[in-house]
Amino acid sequence: MHILNTVEEVRAWRGDGNLGFVPTMGALHEGHASLIRASAADNERTVVSIFVNPTQFGPNEDLDKYPRTLDADFKLCEAAGADAVFTPDRAMIYRPGFCTWVEVEGLGDRLCGASRPGHFRGVTTVVSKLFNIVRPTRAYFGQKDAQQALILKRMTADLNLPIKLVICPIIREPDGLAMSSRNRYLSEDERKRAVGLSKALGEVQKLFESGTRTAGVLHGQLVTVLDDYADKLDYAEVVSAETLEPVLEVNGPTLVAAAAFFGSTRLIDNVILGLRA
Ligand code: PAF
Numbered sequence: 001m002h003i004l005n006t007v008e009e010v011r012a013w014r015g016d017g018n019l020g021f022v023p024t025m026g027a028l029h030e031g032h033a034s035l036i037r038a039s040a041a042d043n044e045r046t047v048v049s050i051f052v053n054p055t056q057f058g059p060n061e062d063l064d065k066y067p068r069t070l071d072a073d074f075k076l077c078e079a080a081g082a083d084a085v086f087t088p089d090r091a092m093i094y095r096p097g098f099c100t101w102v103e104v105e106g107l108g109d110r111l112c113g114a115s116r117p118g119h120f121r122g123v124t125t126v127v128s129k130l131f132n133i134v135r136p137t138r139a140y141f142g143q144k145d146a147q148q149a150l151i152l153k154r155m156t157a158d159l160n161l162p163i164k165l166v167i168c169p170i171i172r173e174p175d176g177l178a179m180s181s182r183n184r185y186l187s188e189d190e191r192k193r194a195v196g197l198s199k200a201l202g203e204v205q206k207l208f209e210s211g212t213r214t215a216g217v218l219h220g221q222l223v224t225v226l227d228d229y230a231d232k233l234d235y236a237e238v239v240s241a242e243t244l245e246p247v248l249e250v251n252g253p254t255l256v257a258a259a260a261f262f263g264s265t266r267l268i269d270n271v272i273l274g275l276r277a
Helices: 007-014 030-042 070-080 119-134 143-158 181-185 188-209 215-229
Strands: 002-004 019-024 045-050 084-086 138-142 164-168 232-240 254-262 265-273
Touching: 002 007, 007 084, 007 119, 019 030, 019 119, 030 045, 030 070, 030 138, 030 164, 045 070, 045 119, 070 084, 084 119, 119 143, 138 143, 143 164, 143 254, 143 265, 181 265, 188 215, 188 254, 188 265, 215 232, 215 254
Parallel strands: 002 084, 019 045, 019 138, 045 084, 138 164
Antiparallel strands: 232 254, 254 265
């Protein structure tokens, strides 16, 4: 597996032929491995980027303590079938005087965007830059970050980027907790309670499957279960999976998404209802 540290090294390695790309911030887990495996199955070669992107963190967020586990990350990438890993440093991505931003208006203001102002502008900017450097044929993202996936799809379409985005299913721990690099911050007690996020979404799904279509009732159930487990609710929403606008009834693909704090760790999870409605 090649370790590429600079833009020039990526360009020299890239050559022609189809290339799968898995952008990450490191602290890799089985969720990332599933993206790398999907890419390795679809493409001649796969490159993973590892870059903790400062512009998607707010001033009081966990940028400085974000887990850095580079050696373990390299091993996971290689075992999952990556051909190369790109590890740029901050000064290479954000050169002195950097002042150009990519922003998808509207979609980035809701849900996670409401509690993390500027977060999605940081994501779309860094992903655009990485796309320009790597020039992938396909790029792989997880459904756990449902809003990020929707925003990146819109960006790719709006900017006519010749890249196919592949959104892969959420990978969960045996008890249902969605895998996340931030799970490692949880204390034993917080880890036990964090399962409440997927439990709450599971309860909503059951209600939906038994015929409930009223968003207010589904939302009520989500909040009631989460209140039993989480230290603080950030948001709980029942919205259109295409526009992220709140819905009154579930008549089509509907995203049920929540973010909650367990201690000081903020976790997100979601489920899509009504895909086959
Ligand atoms: O999902 C992530 O890990 C990050 O938001 C991404 C897409 C790598 C951009 O920094």
